[in-house]
Amino acid sequence: MNSVFDQALWAVGRGSGVVAIVLLTLSVLLGIGGRSGRAVFGMPRFAVTLVHRNVSLFSLLFVVVHVVSLFLDPFAQLRLVDFFIPFLGAFKPFWLGLGTIAFDLLVVVTITALLRNRIGPRMFKAVHWLVYAMWPVSVLHAIGNGTNGREPWFLVLAVFCVMAVGGAIAWRLHEDFVEYRNVRRQETR
Amino acid sequence: MTTDQSTVSIRDHVAGPAGTTRLFAAGSADFGSHQAAFGPLPAMDRARLIDELLQSGLDGRGGAGFAAWQKLASVPADGRRPVVVANGAEGEPLSQKDAALLHNAPHLVIDGILIAGRSLGAKELHLFAGAEQLAPVARALKERGEVRIRLHEAPDTFISGEATAVVSAISGSLAVPGDRTKRLTNSGLNGRPTLVHNVETLAHLALISRFGPAWFRSVGTGSSPGSRLITLSGNTAGPRVYEIPTGVRLTEILVSTGVDLHSVRAALVGGYHGTWLAVDQLDARFSKEGLAPVGARTGAGIIMTLGSGSCGLAATADILAYLAGQSARQCGPCINGLPAIASVFARLAYGDTNGKLPQEISRLAALVTGRGSCAHPDGTARLALSALAAFASDVDAHLRGRCEVLR
Amino acid sequence: MTERKVTMHIDWTRCDGRGLCVELLPELLTRDDWGYPVGRGGSEIAIPQNLEYAAQDAAALCPTQALRLHK
Numbered sequence: 001m002n003s004v005f006d007q008a009l010w011a012v013g014r015g016s017g018v019v020a021i022v023l024l025t026l027s028v029l030l031g032i033g034g035r036s037g038r039a040v041f042g043m044p045r046f047a048v049t050l051v052h053r054n055v056s057l058f059s060l061l062f063v064v065v066h067v068v069s070l071f072l073d074p075f076a077q078l079r080l081v082d083f084f085i086p087f088l089g090a091f092k093p094f095w096l097g098l099g100t101i102a103f104d105l106l107v108v109v110t111i112t113a114l115l116r117n118r119i120g121p122r123m124f125k126a127v128h129w130l131v132y133a134m135w136p137v138s139v140l141h142a143i144g145n146g147t148n149g150r151e152p153w154f155l156v157l158a159v160f161c162v163m164a165v166g167g168a169i170a171w172r173l174h175e176d177f178v179e180y181r182n183v184r185r186q187e188t189r
Numbered sequence: 190m191t192t193d194q195s196t197v198s199i200r201d202h203v204a205g206p207a208g209t210t211r212l213f214a215a216g217s218a219d220f221g222s223h224q225a226a227f228g229p230l231p232a233m234d235r236a237r238l239i240d241e242l243l244q245s246g247l248d249g250r251g252g253a254g255f256a257a258w259q260k261l262a263s264v265p266a267d268g269r270r271p272v273v274v275a276n277g278a279e280g281e282p283l284s285q286k287d288a289a290l291l292h293n294a295p296h297l298v299i300d301g302i303l304i305a306g307r308s309l310g311a312k313e314l315h316l317f318a319g320a321e322q323l324a325p326v327a328r329a330l331k332e333r334g335e336v337r338i339r340l341h342e343a344p345d346t347f348i349s350g351e352a353t354a355v356v357s358a359i360s361g362s363l364a365v366p367g368d369r370t371k372r373l374t375n376s377g378l379n380g381r382p383t384l385v386h387n388v389e390t391l392a393h394l395a396l397i398s399r400f401g402p403a404w405f406r407s408v409g410t411g412s413s414p415g416s417r418l419i420t421l422s423g424n425t426a427g428p429r430v431y432e433i434p435t436g437v438r439l440t441e442i443l444v445s446t447g448v449d450l451h452s453v454r455a456a457l458v459g460g461y462h463g464t465w466l467a468v469d470q471l472d473a474r475f476s477k478e479g480l481a482p483v484g485a486r487t488g489a490g491i492i493m494t495l496g497s498g499s500c501g502l503a504a505t506a507d508i509l510a511y512l513a514g515q516s517a518r519q520c521g522p523c524i525n526g527l528p529a530i531a532s533v534f535a536r537l538a539y540g541d542t543n544g545k546l547p548q549e550i551s552r553l554a555a556l557v558t559g560r561g562s563c564a565h566p567d568g569t570a571r572l573a574l575s576a577l578a579a580f581a582s583d584v585d586a587h588l589r590g591r592c593e594v595l596r
Numbered sequence: 597m598t599e600r601k602v603t604m605h606i607d608w609t610r611c612d613g614r615g616l617c618v619e620l621l622p623e624l625l626t627r628d629d630w631g632y633p634v635g636r637g638g639s640e641i642a643i644p645q646n647l648e649y650a651a652q653d654a655a656a657l658c659p660t661q662a663l664r665l666h667k
Binding site: 366367368370519520521522523525526529556558559560561562 | 605606607608609610611612613628629630631632634637638639664666
C-alpha cells in the first residue's frame with residue numbers, strides 16, 4: 001500500500017468519527033425533542049421524527065465509514081474481532097473497547113428502530129433506552145482514543161455536545177417535559 | 190341434608206321446569222338434586238346447538254346482549270380447536286345474579302360449559318369468577334368428578350368481566366381490556382378461537398339443549414323469550430336476585446317484589462353503565478325492545494331504585510366518581526375524561542350553580558364516547574347523560590341553588 | 597369500480613397523544629382537552645381516498661405505533 005492511501009484512510013477515519021459524534025448528538029437532541037410531543041426546533045412534530053430518523057441513519061453511516069477505514073488502515077491495527085468484542089484491541093484497548101461497545105449498541109438500536117413495527121413498541125422502547133448508554137460511551141471513546149481527542153478544538157466541541165445533551169436530559173426529567181402534562185392526570189400504563 | 194345420589198332415580202327424560210323458576214328449579218346446589226330436576230347431560234352437536242339457540246332467541250346475559258347463536262356460529266370451523274370460557278366475573282357492584290347462580294346452580298353452568306365445549310370440539314374449558322364464587326363451583330366439579338374445566342380467580346374490579354380482560358387474565362396477564370381489532374371468536378386465548386359466554390347464558394344453553402326452544406319460549410315475550418336473572422336493589426333493601434320472565438313491566442317487577450312505587454323517585458336500569466329512568470318511564474317492559482324507546486338496555490339485568498328522599502344527581506356523582514376510579518388506566522380519553530366528567534358532575538350535584546355545568550358534562554360525555562378500547566368511557570358517559578335527562582327539573586333546581594329532594 | 601373503504605384504527609391502549617397524526621391529517625383529526633386525537637368515528641376513522649397517503653404516513657410515523665390502516 002502506498003503511503004498516500006494510508007494517509008487518506010487515516011484522515012477519513014478520524015474525520016468520519018468526529019462527524020459521527022456530532023450527528024449522534026444531534027440525533028439524541030431530536031429524539032428527546034420528539035419525545036416531548038412538542039413541535040421543537042421550529043419544525044412540526046412529524047418532521048422532528050423524520051429528521052431524527054434520517055440524522056440517526058447518517059450517523060450510523062459515518063460510524064461505518066469510521067470503522068471500515070480504520071480497519072483498512074494498517075496503523076490503527078484494528079481487527080475484525082474488535083468490531084464485536086470490546087477490550088481486546090492491540091492499541092489503547094480500553095478506549096477502543098468503548099468504541100466497540102458504542103458501535104454494537106448503535107447497531108442494535110438501529111436494527112430495532114427499523115423493525116419497530118415488527119417487534120412492537122415495548123421491545124423497541126426498551127432497546128432504544130440503550131442510547132443513553134451508547135452516547136456517553138461514544139463521546140468518551142472519541143476523547144480517549146481519538147488522535148485529536150485531547151486537542152482544544154475537539155474538547156470544545158465535546159463540551160458543547162455534552163452541555164446540549166445534558167440540557168436536553170434535564171428538560172426530559174422536568175415534570176413539564178411532555179406536552180399537555182399539566183392537564184393530564186398521569187402517564188398511561 | 191343432601192340426598193344420597195344412589196337413592197335418586199334419574200329418568201332419561203325429565204320435563205322442563207314449569208313456571209318461571211327455571212335456573213334454580215333444582216332447589217339445591219348438589220349434583221343429585223340437579224340430575225333429578227334436569228336429567229342427564231344431552232347429546233348435542235354444533236349445528237343442532239346453533240339451530241336450537243337461534244330458534245330459542247337466547248341473548249347474552251353478561252350485558253352486551255349479543256345473540257347466543259350468533260356468537261357460537263362465529264367460531265370458525267377451520268380445524269383449530271376452540272376455547273370455551275364461562276364468564277362469572279361480576280365487577281358491577283349492583284349485580285349479584287352470577288354469584289347467586291354459581292352458588293345455587295353450579296351444575297347447570299358446568300353443563301352449559303360442557304355442552305358448548307363438546308359441540309365445538311373445544312380444546313380447553315375455563316371458568317372465570319370471583320374467589321367466593323369459585324368455591325361452590327370447585328365443590329360441584331369434585332362432586333361429579335369433572336376435571337376438564339379450569340377455574341380462574343377474577344379480581345374485584347369493575348372491568349374484570351369485559352371479555353378481552355377475561356381472556357387476558359386467563360392467559361396470565363392483568364385482567365384489563367385489550368385493543369380489539371379481531372373478534373375473540375376468531376383469535377382469543379393464545380390466538381385460539383375463543384367463545385366467552387356469561388355463566389347465565391351457559392345455564393340457559395344447558396336448559397335449551399335439554400328441553401328445546403319451544404319450552405324456552407313458553408315464558409317471556411315473542412321478541413324477548415325466556416326467563417332472566419335480575420338483581421334488584423334500592424335505598425330500602427339490599428341487592429336481591431330474582432328470576433323473571435323477560436318483558437315484564439318494570440312497575441310489575443317492583444310491585445311484585447314488594448316495592449312501594451310511591452317511594453320510588455327513579456330507577457337505574459342496566460347498572461352503573463346504564464340509564465336512569467324517571468318514575469313515569471317505569472312502565473317500560475324489561476327487555477331489549479321494551480327499554481329501547483326510553484333509551485335504556487337490560488345490561489346484566491340490574492335495576493336499582495332511587496328512593497323519593499334521595500337526590501339523583503348526588504347519587505350519580507358518587508357513581509361517576511367510582512367509575513372514574515375504575516378505569517384500567519390504559520387509554521388517555523378514559524384516564525383524563527372520566528375524572529373530568531365526575532368532577533364537573535360533582536360540582537353540579539353539590540352546590541355549584543354555574544349554568545354552564547350541564548353543557549360541559551354533555552360535551553365531555555360526547556368527547557369520551559367511542560374513544561377507548563372497551564366500553565367503560567361510553568357506559569360512564571351514558572350514565573351521566575341519562576341523569577341530566579331523568580333529573581332535568583332537579584338540574585334546574587340545583588342551578589338555582591336548591592335541590593328537589595334535600596332542602 | 598368498487599369503492600375501497602379505508603379506515604384507521606386507533607389503539608387507545610398505545611396512543612400517547614403526541615399529535616403527529618393530527619398534524620398529518622388535519623382534515624380528519626383534532627386534539628382533545630388532553631392532546632389525544634379526536635375524529636369522527638372514535639376509534640375507527642374513515643379515510644377518504646385523497647388522504648390515504650397522509651394516513652399511511654401517520655400510521656408509519658406514530659411514535660407509539662397506535663395507528664393501523666385496514667380496508
